[in-house]
Amino acid sequence: MSKLLWQKQGVAVDADIQAFLAADDVILDREFIAYDIRASRAHAEGLQRIGILTQEELDGIARELDALADDLARGVFVLDERWEDMHSAIEDRLTERLGDAGKKIHTGRSRNDQVLVATRLWLKDQLDEVTSSCTAVARIALTRAGVERDVPMPGYTHLQRAVVSSAGMWWAGWAEAFIDNAQRARVTRDWLDANPLGTAAGYGVNLPLDREHTTTALGFARMQVSPPYAQLSRGKFELAALETLGSAMLDLRRIAWDLSLFTSAEFGFVALPAQYTTGSSIMPNKRNPDVIELMRAAYASVAAAKVEIEQLMSLPSGYHRDLQFGKGGLVHGFLRGLGALRLLPALLAALEWKQERMRSAIEPSMYATDLAVDLARQGLPFRDAYCEAAKPERWAEGDPATSLAARVSPGGTGDDHLHVLEARLAQITAN
Template sequence: MPNNSNDLNTKQNKEHTKTHHKNDVLWAAEGAQKLAPGVMAYLAGEDVVLDQALFVYDIQGTQAHLQGLAQIGIISESEYAAFIDALDELKTAFEQGTFSLDERFEDGHSAIEFYLTQKLGEVGKKAHTGRSRNDQVLTCLRLYMQDQMAVVKQLGIDAIEVLIELAEGHQDTMMPGYTHLQRAMPNTVAVWLLGFAESLMDDVQHLNSVMHLLDASPLGTAAGFGVPLQLPRAETAAAMGLSRVQINPVSAQNSRGKYELICLHALSYLLLDVRRFAWDLSLFMTSEFDFIQMGSSHTTGSSIMPNKNNPDVVELLRASLSVVDGAVQQIQSLLSLPSGYQRDLQLSKEPLIKGMQKTQATLALLPELLQALTFKKDQMKDAITSEMMATDQALEKVKQGQSFRDAYLDSKQDDELIITAEQSIDQRVSLGGAANLGLNFLRVRLEGLV
């Protein structure tokens, strides 16, 4: 088997262009009339573009399938070695940009098979033995989701770590706490930040559950009925790094779209918390609040008003959930289907990939954005007014023996019992409050999520 080179791959690309066209479909019978170009383009849709995000996973799944075929003697060891070399070359060429997955192909699956057939001749035609494009797309999507959700998880953890670090430095930075957007009680920046840190931990914990569900191989279920071959499904699952198999072939087919939807729901919880945080930032950065300033690295100017400094990044963070919510709705509307594969499910790729990419891009911005924040301590403290200590005053009367409800009413009238904002913060000793943040508990929980 010759070594891969840019010249060889460039030459092969040119040969593909000359010898292969998208209308040369894998399933066409010899001598059959070709599909009309408009029909073929409509059927292929955006698959060849979308499959650029899935191509390396499709190659990985094909290698595992070939390992299984070699194990049961359908292909020889030498043929298996040739297949693996060719697929490694294809993966390298694709990653280096010397092999283009483009409009010449119906999709990524056909590109792999045509490449193998051109590279290995008659041997290449054995690659699809015991396999359907149904389980091929299921497999590459499963590997994609598992891998990309791991990326999302790490991005979430990165954001949590910065939130905790920032909170540690602002344990004594006071700010008003709000309910109904009205000043309520004294609070600290640390409590506010850790609220989002712990919420994101919930989201990461949910990601772990989803990734456990995804950790199952549909490879070997073919078109949804199994195949008359003793495929070593557990071994091929292990070869792809998956711990178990989806046993029933109908169940495997019915998971198409459903698992994508589960992933997108998990992403939406992350972006829901990001949206709430972005909303708070949007308010606290206004002149009316003037609590937070963001560095020029994360703000923009106005095209007409030289006085403006706009939080465009924060606003787009706030809007990112709409992309994932739209993706959820798009897939939900597809899933009013009977069991088994239906071509409608082809349209589930685009919203999954779009939602995944938007989530990753959003979470990736958070650490540096957090570090670009400056908290205006004086303005925040000055916004804490005397009436915000009324609850503390009522509880002080409770300690003196009065019932809370009577103390609640008396505190509205009491001008003598004065509690300062500092005293209010110092007395917030319940776990999670400003005087007892529970940082160690949060760190231990985070370590358990990694």
């Protein structure tokens, strides 16, 4: 390992202790180092604006940071155990190439605000991906809700056949859910779009840092003003982002549950393309819906990350090394959660209904609620109408199309209000 940034003369470093301190930070930092490079360049520009760096020194730092970013993208540079973390790797590279100019890069900053700004930039990109995936799901669901508005299928409560429903109503439910999820991701991104760079270790520095410049250069909407709050926000902002991802993952989990049931032989409502299934290692007859089962499981990683970070936040004000352990949960939660969420649009676009099987599952008792409402509309008190409609002798084979067309309450099949959802989705995608 290269010389530690904080190492002082005469202080020995115990290898086992250092291994515990570093843990898997250098591996996790592979997710963030490109953002740390961007932030280092903005910080260097700010230092030049206040006279800490000359223009020549800034030009050299900018050139070497660009070269490092390019080497990273091409796989020429790999962050590994030679360094304690990404911060030391960047400073080591600059010092190796530029000498004293490279040593100046850390003036006015701490690893505390370095990791904050890199994480914040990373989270903005992650939430953009959440928004993109959710809007894609909502678009597919809205389109299919309109096309399959009148495709009958059983509606369930308590996993029991309840009323006549339609594929269109099923799709509309997920369309509105993912519109909400996309909107929440956009709002959360806007909320955490604040620049912590320049707050150093949480108490500012005795330099007139040009924080407005770094805020603009890094594309932040505003500056995070208070240095103590910058430290207090670590974990808090990550938790909010995970909760936003978790909201979408909860809906994904329920879709996966539906599809797990609907693809079973007992239901037989859905056919999945072969690429979303796998074979059994011992049973030649099997095709298993492994993709949707792992989609269903993915929420667990997001939930675990939330719990881990929340527990780490039981701290007084100021920075504490405990917070380092939140990085692993954050990365794992987003990689696993977004990995599942990215697959969902194509899966939903490709699934096929087995319409005859769905229609045959609609039985006479499922028209009882329609009968009760019709009797109430004719003047019979609803509780009496309910009792009358509960009599099996009143049940008769009905017409799903007639039942669905009569569902004229706003949002029902007869008045589905899909145009309202279309307008909401258009507003999100336009911003």
